[in-house]
Every structure is written in C-alpha cells, then in structure tokens.
Amino acid sequence: MTLGQERLVIAANSNFSGTAAVPTILSSPLGTGTFTFGSGSNNGGGQTVLTDGADRVIVNPMGPSAPTATRPTPSPAAAP
Numbered sequence: 001m002t003l004g005q006e007r008l009v010i011a012a013n014s015n016f017s018g019t020a021a022v023p024t025i026l027s028s029p030l031g032t033g034t035f036t037f038g039s040g041s042n043n044g045g046g047q048t049v050l051t052d053g054a055d056r057v058i059v060n061p062m063g064p065s066a067p068t069a070t071r072p073t074p075s076p077a078a079a080p
Contacts, residue, residue: 001030001060003047004038011052014059023059036063 014028025032035058037047 002036002038007048013057030060034063035060
C-alpha cells in the first residue's frame, strides 16, 4: 500500500503469527504487504496517519520513501 496525499485513520490491529520483528501477517488494515509513503503533496507533508483513539499494532514493513521533491530554481534578483 502506498499513501499519497491522503489521511489514513487506522481502526484495527494487524492479525499476525510469529513475533512483531518477524511477522507472518494474516490480515491488517494496510493489507499484508509493505507500507510506503508516496510523494504526496510534493513531499510537503500531505500524508497523515491517525488512529481511532486506541493504541494500534501494525506490523507491516515500511518501504523506502518516494524521491524527494525537486526545489524550484530561484529567480535571479532584479537589477537595480
């Protein structure tokens, strides 16, 4: 699952066997694969992850982050 420019509210725990360090995910709010943050709002903080108020256990591995945003080239200063 890749989270782009969205708000995600997690309302359930992962169901897994084994340890949290080496889980076999049976089901999870994020599916059974890797969780990745996408570029969102040009990497400007467009992603929000919340819970429904309870502590949650999510054991999905985190994937690599998307490439960082490209900064615009500054305009040259106006001549006096």
